[in-house]
Amino acid sequence: MSRKPISASDLPCIQCNKCTHVCPQNMVDPAFTPRGYLLQALMGEGAELEAGPEVWRCLTCLKCREACPSSTDWVGLVRELRHNAKGKDQCFECKHGHLVQILQRMMANPAIEQKRLGWAEGLEFADRGEWFYFTGCLPYFDNMFTFGSHTSIAKATLKLLNAGGVVPVLSNQERCCGYECLWNGDRETFSKLAKLNIETIAATGAKKVVTSCAECFHTLKADYAEERELPFEVVHSVTLFAQWAREGRLRFRKTPTPGVTYHDPCRLGRYEGIYDAPRELLKGVAGDSFKEMERIRGDALCCGVGNFSNCDSNTKFLQHDRLLEARRTGAEVMVTTCPKCRIHYGCYLDGRPIEPVENLQVRDITEIAAEALEP
Amino acid sequence: MNHEPDILGFACNWCGYAGADGAGQAKLQYPTSIRIIRVMCLGRVDPSFVLSAFERGYDGVALIGCHIGDCHYLSGNVNAQTVVEHLRGILDTMGLGRERLRMEEVSSREGPRFAELVRTFKDQLVAMGPSPLKKGKVELAEEGDRP
Numbered sequence: 001m002s003r004k005p006i007s008a009s010d011l012p013c014i015q016c017n018k019c020t021h022v023c024p025q026n027m028v029d030p031a032f033t034p035r036g037y038l039l040q041a042l043m044g045e046g047a048e049l050e051a052g053p054e055v056w057r058c059l060t061c062l063k064c065r066e067a068c069p070s071s072t073d074w075v076g077l078v079r080e081l082r083h084n085a086k087g088k089d090q091c092f093e094c095k096h097g098h099l100v101q102i103l104q105r106m107m108a109n110p111a112i113e114q115k116r117l118g119w120a121e122g123l124e125f126a127d128r129g130e131w132f133y134f135t136g137c138l139p140y141f142d143n144m145f146t147f148g149s150h151t152s153i154a155k156a157t158l159k160l161l162n163a164g165g166v167v168p169v170l171s172n173q174e175r176c177c178g179y180e181c182l183w184n185g186d187r188e189t190f191s192k193l194a195k196l197n198i199e200t201i202a203a204t205g206a207k208k209v210v211t212s213c214a215e216c217f218h219t220l221k222a223d224y225a226e227e228r229e230l231p232f233e234v235v236h237s238v239t240l241f242a243q244w245a246r247e248g249r250l251r252f253r254k255t256p257t258p259g260v261t262y263h264d265p266c267r268l269g270r271y272e273g274i275y276d277a278p279r280e281l282l283k284g285v286a287g288d289s290f291k292e293m294e295r296i297r298g299d300a301l302c303c304g305v306g307n308f309s310n311c312d313s314n315t316k317f318l319q320h321d322r323l324l325e326a327r328r329t330g331a332e333v334m335v336t337t338c339p340k341c342r343i344h345y346g347c348y349l350d351g352r353p354i355e356p357v358e359n360l361q362v363r364d365i366t367e368i369a370a371e372a373l374e375p
Numbered sequence: 376m377n378h379e380p381d382i383l384g385f386a387c388n389w390c391g392y393a394g395a396d397g398a399g400q401a402k403l404q405y406p407t408s409i410r411i412i413r414v415m416c417l418g419r420v421d422p423s424f425v426l427s428a429f430e431r432g433y434d435g436v437a438l439i440g441c442h443i444g445d446c447h448y449l450s451g452n453v454n455a456q457t458v459v460e461h462l463r464g465i466l467d468t469m470g471l472g473r474e475r476l477r478m479e480e481v482s483s484r485e486g487p488r489f490a491e492l493v494r495t496f497k498d499q500l501v502a503m504g505p506s507p508l509k510k511g512k513v514e515l516a517e518e519g520d521r522p
Contacts, residue, residue, distance in 0.1 A: 097423030106430050106469060111507040113470040143464035144422075172470075 006080045008041035012070040015039060019064035019074060024302045025057060028314040032057060034064050034074050041077060050085040057310050060183060061302035062270040079183060086185030096144075100180050100308045101189075103140060107175040108192040114172050116140075119151035123158050125170040132206035132232070133161060133168035134197075136216040137176050138339060145343050147350040153339055156370035157212040157237050163373055164244045169204045177219040183307040194227045202231050212237045212366055214268035214338035221272070236268060238337045238365055242277040245284045251374040252285045259331035260286040260368070261293050263322065263345075264300035265338030278337050278365055285372045291329040301325070303341040311344075319348040323357045334362045380434035380500035381513040382409040382493070385420045389447040390482050391439030397486030405490035406497045409437070416440070417478075418451025425462050425476065432509040434500045435475045437492070442480040452480075471506060474499065 019034040026032050032054065040049055049055055058078045065071060106112060116139040117125075125133070133154075141150035161168050178193035197220075201209060209232050211217045221234040244250040262282055268274045275297045282290050295301050301322045304315035323345065326334040336342055345362040386392040392413045398405060414420060417440035425436050438459060440452045456478060463473035477496060481489045 097421045099423045099426065102423055102426045102430050103465070103469075106426070106508060109508055113507065114468060115470050116468050118468070139468050140465060143461040143468070146461070 006073060006076045008044070008046050008077060011038065011042065011072050011074075011077065013038045013042060013068075013072040013074075014070050016069060018067040018069065019072070022063045022067040022299075024061060024063065024304070024318050025059055025314060028317045034058070038072065038074055038077075046081065050081045055081045055085065059302050059304065059306040059310060061266040061306070063299075063302065066270055066298045079185075082183070082185035083187055084185075095309055095311050099144065100137075101184060101186065103137075104176050104178060104181050104193065105186075105189050108178075108189045108196070110196060112175075114175075116174065117170055117172055119154055120158060120170055123155065124162050124167050125158065126167045127169060127171075128204050129167065129169045130205070130207050131161070131166050131168040132201050132204055132209045133158065133170055134174060134177070134201075134209050134211045134216055134220065135170065136211065136213045136339070138213075140176075141339065141343065145347065147346045150339060150343070153212055153342075153364045153366055156364070156366040157210070159370045160237070160241055160250065160366060160373065161210065164241070164249045168210060169206055171200055171204060173200045175200075177213075177216045177224075179215045179219045179223075180307040180309070182219065182223060184309055190223075191227060194224050198224060198228065198230065207232050209234045210237050210240060211235075212337075212339070212364070214265040214272075215340055218267040218271045236272075236274065236277075236337065238268070238281055239274060239277045241366075241369060242281040242284075245281060250369075252369065252372040253374050254285070254287045255372050257286050257289050257368075257372075258333060259329060260290050260333045260335055261326050261329045261331035262290070262296075262365075263293070263303070263326070263334050263336045263341060263362075264297060265336055265341045266300075266302055268337050269300060270298055278335075281365060281369060282335060285369050291331055293325050293329055295325065303338075303344045305340075305344045308340075315344075316348060316354060319345055320354045320357070323348070323360055323362075327357060327360050332359050332361065333368070334360060335365050335368055336362065337365050339364060378501065378505050379512075380408050380497055380505070381432065381509075382435045382437060382496060382500065383428045383433045384409050384411040384437045384439055384493075385414050385417065385424070386411050387417050387440040387447075387451070388413055388415050390441035390445065390480075391417075391489075393483035394439070394481035394485050394489040397484060398489045399486075401486050403486055403490040405493040408497050408500075409493050416446065416448050416451035417455035418446075418448060420455060420458065422458055422462055422465075426465070429466070429471060429475070429506065429508060432506060432511075432513045434503075434506045434509065435477065435496055437496060438476075438478040439481050439489070439492070440478070442482055445482065471508075472503065474503065475506065
């Protein structure tokens with residue numbers, strides 16, 4: 001399956017400006033207009049767009065396509081333009097000094113022999129089998145983002161998988177899925193990582209790959225499939241656990257939790273259309289204490305950072321807005337299914353918030369579910 | 376396996392770099408494996424600098440700064456200690472080994488200590504073998520090279 005590059009002239013944009021109205025970046029900075037940039041691209045000025053900073057400021061949250069009456073793939077064009085810009089040695093502003101990208105390039109080297117399973121000590125996993133648990137970068141995040149533990153998500157997922165009677169394969173040879181590289185225009189590294197990961201998973205004989213990260217899920221499912229045909233099926237843990245809970249394979253005791261609300265990550269929601277499974281699972285765990293925010297499902301606000309590359313003061317406004325929205329529901333825990341959303345909100349709460357957001361935690365759905373698991 | 380390791384040193388202007396200078400002035404012998412980048416303070420060393428060095432194939436990275444408590448900017452070397460601890464965790468997960476990153480305290484008058492540090496670090500890296508990311512002798516980056 002080969003990928004066809006998106007060309008601006010193929011875009012069915014009708015210049016209705018709906019994309020700009022829903023764009024979170026535009027909400028904070030009115031000068032950022034996807035419609036304007038699309039017009040520029042349609043007029044054949046794509047090269048100028050590539051050279052400018054706008055193309056790096058898009059959060060790729062896909063709210064624009066949700067609103068677009070003609071399904072114009074602006075985000076797809078952004079990805080294309082970033083790829084072209086990278087080839088011409090133009091670069092986005094460095095966030096964390098390219099740390100994430102450096103780690104991905106290191107992992108793309110086949111000579112690397114990782115020791116990434118330290119977190120799984122004492123837990124049940126296999127070397128070969130039908131199920132593969134794709135941990136993603138969680139073991140690295142523990143040393144990169146110092147607020148809270150990130151492998152706790154991996155532990156919770158493994159615990160739930162075991163409780164459902166599955167002993168998944170974990171591999172030291174697994175690498176980062178390459179999501180950040182892909183969306184920052186470095187398709188070369190992405191292809192290397194995709195090749196290595198597909199080989200690693202295929203070698204274990206796994207037919208089903210579980211991820212606990214919305215971005216890994218979308219990358220494996222959609223972007224790896226563009227690289228080559230996949231010998232396995234990809235499933236996000238939340239879909240699986242919701243299904244298992246329905247079948248009675250997982251049983252949760254309803255705990256008197258403080259209010260819980262759910263934040264839709266872009267990759268699981270708008271990109272993959274999974275809105276109901278997380279809500280079903282959360283209601284199973286938290287019961288009536290689950291409350292909805294105002295902007296949900298396709299309308300959910302972005303966490304404000306795309307692929308670790310565009311964090312700025314606008315981001316902080318968006319995060320503040322979203323966290324206050326969560327707090328207004330009366331919830332004390334905002335649950336998400338994407339570890340990166342959790343990192344970005346966690347960074348905001350841990351750093352210097354615009355004003356303090358009291359009594360609000362951001363947690364992953366697997367952690368909540370694992371705690372409520374009936375023994 | 377015998378190999379000539381490449382070491383990248385980040386030396387602070389006030390202690391580490393002056394110490395290295397002292398070793399040179401006293402004509403002390405130490406291996407040429409180390410390349411030194413002078414920084415005003417170890418607090419300037421971003422985690423990405425260190426990982427970028429490993430990505431380019433360096434076998435070891437040393438952060439050479441003031442003794443704790445002597446930092447010219449009060450707490451730069453204490454911050455660097457935290458960074459080093461986290462970077463070591465990343466190096467372990469990556470399978471390179473935490474021992475490839477060292478942080479040493481060398482004051483401006485401790486030239487012999489600097490020479491000794493380079494010697495022992497080199498021996499240690501020879502014993503550990505080349506970094507899996509190594510593609511031969513590390514070339515110096517050209518001006519305008521992007522990470």
